[in-house]
Amino acid sequence: MPVIMVAGTDNMKIAVLSGKGGTGKTLVAVNLAAVSRQATYIDCDVEEANGHLFFKPEWLKKEDIAVKVPQVNEDLCDGCRKCVNFCKFNALVYIKDKLQIFEEICHSCGGCLLVCPFKALKEKDKVIGVIQKGVSDNVIIYTGLLNPGEPSGVPIINKLLSKENVPENQLTIIDCPPGSACVVMESIKDADYCILVAEPTLFGVHNLNMVYQLVKLFNKPFGVLLNKCLPEDNPAEKFCRENRIRILSRIPFDNNLGTLNSNGEIVVKKEKKYQQLFSSLLDTVVKEVQYETTANP
Amino acid sequence: MKIAIPAENRNIDSNVCASFGRAPYFLIYDIETKESTFKENTAAVSTGGAGIKAAQIIVDEKVNTLLTVQLGENAAKVLKGADVRIYKAIDASIKENIESFAADKLVLLTQIHAGYHGRGNR
Structure with missing residues (x-):
């Protein structure tokens, strides 16, 4: 038709x-x-993307989407807890003279790195999902998929x-x-x-x-x-x-x-x-x- | 040995608070000296990760034993990492829970829930 x-x-x-x-x-x-x-x-709708089920596109491209999460160098950390106290999401604790990081709680603001006086924290990539590009007749399709358990789909939508x-x-x-x-x-x-x-x-x-x-x-x-x-x-x-x-x-x-x-x-x-x-x-x-x-x- | 119990009010006759991370207070009770203090739980107002922060508070108080109705997985990870023993509190007053614990009537908490992770305030 x-x-x-x-x-x-x-x-x-x-x-x-x-x-x-x-x-x-x-x-x-x-x-x-x-x-x-x-x-x-x-x-x-990165938690349950379903538009592609209708378009049945020919997929052209797939890309991992990563966010930054902190990583600690224990040799440099002196336990001052500035990062623990800074984090509004409570993604960091200091237990038994060790910094513990809850990556799934982290919202990737980077604040802990800024407040650390000893440069003991650096960022690493953490993949939270993918975006896919496809084509079906007159429509280009982009789909985002967030991995289960991740706190926020915002970084994927931002990229989409x-x-x-x-x-x-x-x-x-x-x-x-x-x-x-x-x-x-x-x-x-x-x-x-x-x-x-x-x-x-x-x-x-x-x-x-x-x-x-x-x-x-x-x-x-x-x-x-x-x-x-x-x-x-x-x-x-x-x-x-x-x-x-x-x-x-x-x-x-x-x-x-x-x-x-x-x-x-x-x-x-x-x-x-x-x-x-x-x-x-x-x-x-x-x-x-x-x-x-x-x-x- | 120090015990911590989530409390609704600053009163030993009040009930144990059903929530760990969002409990308004923690009773810190020293079994040897029988000394008890109510500590405000500053984690209760957190946007997220309340259980993690509450666990940090408990550990910083040098508590060895926690009596709680329930516990989320993140808080459990912190507490276990600090070798805190976790017992299942009974639905009764704080005082009765301390007595039950002293009489060896409480069992270890085995069920750790997956956590509410911000779902409480969406």
Whole structure:
């Protein structure tokens, strides 16, 4: 099935987020990228990246991502404990005349090295995960994978969204992790527009409110996409009306959509009505961003 | 020999605190001199790694024995590295725990949990 071309999407970064998992972030992000003329899709949900399951890309590149953790030279350490007392994450202890380092607690700030009067600490690389680059038709795919047990995916997301991966003159779709914590902030910080995906339940409203507060705090232009819409009243829609939030589009609760998606299919390539829905959503967002750029340059 | 017990309040009749790293106080009790002092647990307000810092405090107090309801893996690593013996506290007052320990009725803590690692304050 031919894909509708949406023009004027150059140099635009659209983030897709939600307060909880399973609302449809990946569905939206994958299909927006697939329906565009050309896009880079970046999966920042590094704890459970799954966008690649839809694109089934040909992998081109794989790169280890490392952070710095301290290492002690016991001959130089005199037990002054300046580093132990400095560390806000309590990654260091001094027990039985020996410095002990908890690498998985360390947040790689490098402060312990700075406060050590004896230069007894130096940094070493610790691999925390990988990023992979692949291609599938009109979409370049970047995926980050954090190793289990690591405290933070932020360094991987930071690398995923670095200048070398985000091309200047192309549409970039950022598939965010769920929630509103540091990893989400890192994912949206350079976005031109945020799409908030919401479910039609009270729980969905609670989660929508979390990301709504976040995008307001970051002063990002945003709109809501109501997913899994039923004929009955939609609490998420009510929330949007009460807070004068722009509703971008509505995706119906549709068994067929669920089945296609569960089978790892890209729905815009399978169903004409979803091809139209996502083309029109992309159009709407592009216009919003263009308006924003004109109104608030 | 010095014993440490996580405490909710500065009172020997109050219950043992169920948390180790986030306990507000530790009772430090000297079995020989029967001397007891409540030490504020400055680790309790940590963003993360409270168990590690609390263990450091216990070790610095030259404690040989800890009576606690539960313990995370990082704190256990620090305490074991310092040869602190860890017993399972019973759900009762601090005083009753000291008496039970003195009467040899407490057992060694064998279950070490994986730690909450910041999940408490997300």
